[in-house]
Amino acid sequence: MPVEVLEDKVILKDSKGSSAEVYYFGATVTSWKYRGKELLFLSKKSLLDGTKGIRGGIPIIFPQFAKATDSSAETAALPQHGLARISKFEWNGVSVDNESEVSVRFGLNNSQVPENLQKDWPKKFKLIFTVTLNDDTLKTNLSVKNEDTAPFDFNVLLHTYYSVPDISKVSVEGLQNISYIDKVKNFITVVDNDKSVKFTQETDRIYGNAFLLQRINLKDSVVWNPWIDKAKGMSDFDDDEYKQMICVEPGHVAEYIILKSEESWEGGQIIQYKH
């Protein structure tokens, strides 16, 4: 059976032994295993009961990344990282199920969002999140439809937490000569001349127009590791877990996307495990 539909999550299984798990809460992918090997990081302290955003996997960030810096932004009243990761999506069923690929869908519209968040961002919208598993490849695709009568602005990001055996041995390539905003150093703009990014301290950077993974319509990249002090301050993250994860997050966050009434936007990422 390639798709197991449970009370709180859906499990996708590939014929060669790969699998993925997606919670309805936030439509958060919490596990992606290549033939049994876990590739995503999920904190052992993460809550999975819908009382807090899931700490790990691939939370969907929409319609605001971080907190809006401009108090006049339409999304200014929303909490950090918006509403999608803390809303329960509906199960929209299996869309593809064949020898090589299994694909499932989750939906969220404005009326399914907790009421306080509806007030914070009173827009009519519809999200469809599609997760596709195919042996060594995971695709996550989001479509956003504006069902309101006026345009709205949004950010979007796939906050992907990768599991790594040892952060001191990790490097992220493909960001050379791209300027980034350094959130750890007061949001200064820096151009990266190094061939790869290595991790020896708290790292929190927004790269504009980077192409790191195969991505569709997501031109920015956030690279994040909380390191020691920040890890200690997070209640849903174990003190030492910063050594076992790295976030590389494709998104559209440096500017807002403006979506007109009745129009749709679509974007996503394709991650392939090199084995």
Ligand SMILES: O=P(O)(O)OC[C@H]1O[C@H](O)[C@H](O)[C@@H](O)[C@@H]1O
């Ligand atoms: O703690 P959270 O709200 O999940 O945010 C976790 C992290 O997300 C992104 O990577 C941001 O760039 C970081 O500044 C933030 O700390």
